[in-house]
Amino acid sequence: MDLQRPDSYQGGAGPVFNEHVLHKTILVGDSGVGKTSLLVQFDQGKFIPGSFSATVGIGFTNKVVTVDGVRVKLQIWDTAGQERFRSVTHAYYRDAQALLLLYDITNKSSFDNIRAWLTEIHEYAQRDVVIMLLGNKADVSSERVIRSEDGETLAREYGVPFLETSAKTGMNVELAFLAIAKELKYRAGQQADGPSFQIRDYVESQKKRSSCCSFV
Numbered sequence: 001m002d003l004q005r006p007d008s009y010q011g012g013a014g015p016v017f018n019e020h021v022l023h024k025t026i027l028v029g030d031s032g033v034g035k036t037s038l039l040v041q042f043d044q045g046k047f048i049p050g051s052f053s054a055t056v057g058i059g060f061t062n063k064v065v066t067v068d069g070v071r072v073k074l075q076i077w078d079t080a081g082q083e084r085f086r087s088v089t090h091a092y093y094r095d096a097q098a099l100l101l102l103y104d105i106t107n108k109s110s111f112d113n114i115r116a117w118l119t120e121i122h123e124y125a126q127r128d129v130v131i132m133l134l135g136n137k138a139d140v141s142s143e144r145v146i147r148s149e150d151g152e153t154l155a156r157e158y159g160v161p162f163l164e165t166s167a168k169t170g171m172n173v174e175l176a177f178l179a180i181a182k183e184l185k186y187r188a189g190q191q192a193d194g195p196s197f198q199i200r201d202y203v204e205s206q207k208k209r210s211s212c213c214s215f216v
């Protein structure tokens, strides 16, 4: 996908949309792990099979989701995973509230590179950025080289929530973005004596629900 900066981009600190702040979320990870496909699945509910066309540069999609009866506006940035675009994408980390970090369960080096991605994130992003680790292409079980437990162990080490996803079937795609939206909504309205929200606990509870008896 060839992404140009859309005309609606206003630059600077936090674009606005209908006078409401957009929560900026960025998709990162090696080239080919499925960042664009994940965003297309979440935004349009479809998967476009066929030859792989690497993202050039960076672009965004605005998406409104409803969590607990409240509309949360996400501005989701899709970055190019190729090394040559790295300096461009770093510049966008700084005002991101959330980062979805993807690897491909059929590609070992994409998993091995997660530590390097996390080092970059800690260098360029805000200290309290919400990070979620996603092991994508979970539908391709015959070519799996990274076990689910390995993803879980790595996520636990870094204290971040973890999900396996499939941009092809849609598995856990909505859950990943909804969990991020819930966390950002919680942070925005956080009150000292209000109820607390833990994104890792939420993701774990939803995973258990879906593996047990499908969503109700």
Ligand SMILES: Nc1nc2c(ncn2[C@@H]2O[C@H](COP(=O)(O)OP(=O)(O)OP(=O)(O)O)[C@@H](O)[C@H]2O)c(=O)[nH]1
Pocket: 001, 029, 030, 031, 032, 033, 034, 035, 036, 037, 038, 048, 049, 050, 051, 052, 053, 054, 055, 056, 079, 080, 081, 082, 136, 137, 138, 139, 140, 165, 166, 167, 168, 169
């Ligand atoms: N089976 C399967 N294929 C996928 C999945 N996600 C992506 N793909 C395929 O993997 C290839 C790469 O997907 P992209 O979404 O373009 O990857 P990307 O991470 O955006 O790549 P860059 O733009 O280079 O950073 C494409 O051929 C997709 O069709 C998935 O969940 N399952």
